Amino acid sequence: MSREELLNAFENKKEQEIPVSFWHHYAKDEFVPANEHPEITGINVEGHAKYVDDVNPDFVKLMTDGYFQYDFQNVTDVHDLHSLIQLTNIPNDYWWLKGQRDLIKKQKNVIHGKYSFYNVFSPVTVLKWALVDETKEPLTNGDKRFADLYAQSPELLHDVLKKIAGDINKQVDAAIDAGADGIYYSTQSIQDDRADNKDFFDYIQKPADFAVINEINRKAP
Template identity: 25%
Template sequence: MAESKKELVLNAMDKKPVPRVPSGFWFHFLDDALHADAFAEPKLNARVLESELRYIDGFRPDFVKIMTDGFFAYRSPAVRKARTAAELARVRPLAEDDPWFERQIAYAKEITKRHGDEVATFYNLFCAGTTLKFMYPGALTEAEDFLLGLIHEDKEAVKAAFAVISADLATLARRLVKEAGVTGIYFSLQNHRGFGHDRSVYDEVFAPGEKEILRAANEASDYNILHICGYEGHHNKIDWYADYDVKTINWAVGVEGVPLEEGRKVFGGRAALGGFGNLPSDVLYSGSRAEVEAETRRILEKAGRTGILLGADCTVPNDIDWQRLDWVRAAAAEA
């Protein structure tokens, strides 16, 4: 009996032999995904759900990263209004029945009840630091300066706030698996830049909450993905995450200059997701069919076929022709 797409992906994550290397790509469904608020505008959630299901039904991907456009922000007035570390530290845990939990679980369940048996589904979650940056009204670079300014102002206050937010994110991760039926989470984080740009600050302030979220996810599922985000050219030292307990890792091979075969050495040979650049200038978006197929073969010749899931550095442009994604899948099946 042939493997289902879900079995194919889980076996790849387990580094078992697979008849073909699976692939998966994703894109935003809202024009301003960073600042969209589905709690203030419920119609946005309906639009994202409809678009996600249209993509799954139309393209039949090997696996699904459940996009969370409209749900990026943490539902806390204290966090949204905070402009000092002391104000940020006033955050309190959300109630168990808060809409921030319930709406996201309901959204994920709409996808898994239709497709959860046939394809693996990974719900997108951001770490506390990234969540706070998305809640800042300015550009991401300004948001990062703001967050690092808070750490400089009162590191202990920021650590206390991160602990509260991370605990709620950990609860959400666990409930998404147990109640919504997702396969696992796709957990996005990145190094900080600017003040305190060293590992000791990261390990003290950022890492504890991130590891707590992964512990909760791993308690609920063996199949979770870590995304070391290179969005807009954000450079990361991927070795900072070598001790993070997660089945599969996705990093920006283009931004970091670390191909799959080299990055896997950093992570002890664990499964890897990626290989393709995600920019309009990259071959996946702009190359000919022959070039996309050749790049697929090149990646697999270097990285091998075991413990590999083909994908991109991050989200691909939302106007990409889905046929291009199928070129990758077909070429991988023949490699």
């Protein structure tokens, strides 16, 4: 499938065939940070190369293995809202951004010119993952702890997510500047009864998502 045919399908125009792709993680533990385990970059890139050669998908989702962990600058305890609100944004030359730029360039070199979307997680997902130790407990515990923070102060949580979105937007900018054709924006609702309502969606989920979605649309329309 050509790039033009792919974009026609995405834009709901007449298409000759339905575009198909699949994706999976390449590292055994995608949460391990790449700055501490640089070998993950090679595993990631080699995995993309083999996958594209074997499967020949119509487009490629560029995986972020090694960059799942977000660094909460100036925060001493992510479980404490009053500590979280002290969050300061990462600089543009921070390893987390520089490393992803380098990763994307290497990924692009092995996917034979296929249209690519870089995987970016929502502020809500980034925070809930930070609230759990994935090596010792299920990730769903992060949902409960996120809801705990919401119950304590929706206002403070709203402000924390706004700050996180600022850094996710830097990630979006870095990805597009490095050569990704677009962004695969991964967002999830919080699996807890306290978050299963319109008030939560309107005040927490929607603003956090659109703070990033608007930047994606600006950077990669």
